[in-house]
Amino acid sequence: MGPVQQIADSLESEIAGSAPGDRLPSEHALMRRFGATRTRVRRAIELLEARFLVRRAQGAGTFVNRRIDYLVSPEGAPSLHRTVERAGGVPRTFLIDAVEREAPADIAEFLDLDAGSPCTRLVRLAYIDDQIATCAEEWIAPGVLDNVDVSLRAIESLAEVLRGTRRDPVRAWSRVATDFAPADMAARLETRETTPTWCLETLTRDGAGGAALMFSRSWLRQDRVRVVIQFGER
Amino acid sequence: MGPVQQIADSLESEIAGSAPGDRLPSEHALMRRFGATRTRVRRAIELLEARFLVRRAQGAGTFVNRRIDYLVSPEGAPSLHRTVERAGGVPRTFLIDAVEREAPADIAEFLDLDAGSPCTRLVRLAYIDDQIATCAEEWIAPGVLDNVDVSLRAIESLAEVLRGTRRDPVRAWSRVATDFAPADMAARLETRETTPTWCLETLTRDGAGGAALMFSRSWLRQDRVRVVIQFGER
DNA sequence: GAGCATTTGTCCGTATGTATT
DNA sequence: CAATACATACGGACAAATGCT
Secondary structure (H helix, E strand, O other), rough: OEEEEEEEHHHHHHHOOOOOOOEEOOHHHHHHOOOOOHHHOOOOOHHHHHHHOEEEOOEEEEEEOEEEEEEOOOOOOOOOHHHHHHHOOEEEEEEEEEEEEEOOOOHHHHHOOOOEEEEEEEEEEEEEEEEEEEEEEEEEEEOOOOOOOHHOOOOOOOOHHEEEOOEEEEEEEEEEEEEOOHHHHHOOOOOOOOOOOEEEEEEEEEEOOOOEEEEEEEEEEEOOOOEEEEOOOO | OOOOHHHHHHHHHHHHOOOOEEEOOOHHHHHHHOOOOOOHHHHHHHHHHOOEEEEEEEOOOEEEEEOEEEEEEEOOOHHHHHHHOOOOOEEEEEEOOOOOOEEHHHHHHHHHOOOEEEEEEEEEEEEEEOOEEEEEEEOOOOOOOOOOHHHHOOOOOOOHHHHHHOOOOOEEEEEEEEEOHHHHHHHOOOOOOOEEEEEEEEEEEEOOOOOOOEEEEEEOOOEEEEEEEEEEOO
């Protein structure tokens, strides 16, 4: 076992006994403790970072990372908000944009829209322990919601809002994959364009086979959320 | 735009015009061409590697990578073999182990087995263009197959074999996630334990709600296969 | 099989850059 | 502004794997 791996193993057992958000000793402190060069110490921390065990922030330090398991199934997914809470984390959601605009062609097709008809597009960010975790773009068919910009600022689940308008939102279609987020998304997620990111797309209809209500495309950082897809009966 | 990004962009457009398996110029040749240090050239190639565009082999060189899109849905997945062929790649499958042994507790539960009853465990490797891509462990319930070790050496799909025994294999339950492969799996996949890897688990039953036939757990390298999970109707 | 050149992988020590506190 | 902490870069050296002779 190489010296880098030894340092990594030692740090890993140390992490196991600490809570998400805790700060690790600085790289210089670790150099002294292990009598190693900075290169080795950094390599060791990079191993932990690759496994999403720690998070590093320039100027601030290295911290124990929190990663959430998020279960997706055809029956629907619990809100990320609640999932985070249950894991002991602090979820926060922000609406950062709400505009009327024409949807891109592929999305308009999902929503059964005529070309040129404008729909409401929301952009929302979700944080876990004040760390950016996901960004969702949501296209809402015309006439489905009013004053969303007002009513949504503090609401974490669009499904709940839709239910409030006497609709019965059901997940009609979903696709999950990992991909490289486009530049604007990567910027919002404060991540590099070279890191694979979850992309979860969902078409919501009103009741089974009813009118298309909404198409959403969520990007989720792999280091903050672990998406698990499950279907069928045991 | 930094010098590293410029080199990466230049190489990327070069890659776009070449075929999977093609070799890139060596790092030294690129140093001369771009008048850059090895650090910068390597960083640039690492950017391409992170996006799965190239593959590097010590002592051999850097090559244009082939990555397969693999669609998984509740209705079932086409065989990886056929998916690779359709993309223009060369698929190959090897049975590397076939033993009678007791299944681990969690898997025995899936197969409705009593503790201690032995089942057949197969381990199979799949290659794309002679590059290791996936490793599957398959536990087959007692009495379902005979002489599998003989009959399976050249067969790429277990479902076809099961159909040959007058069964009706259906995908009853599945779970997909990315995870870090255990050490033995990482070794078989010739990958590091720090790279997230697809894990696809499936329970196969005989007809709808029938007897449990098989539980399989496949690990798929993210750089060779892009798993896309899709369910529902548009 | 042995030997050799090529190619990528890893590491070192040092210096400088940049974000945070 | 100063101190601290992580990020990036350089040039060089050696290791390890590959492929050819």
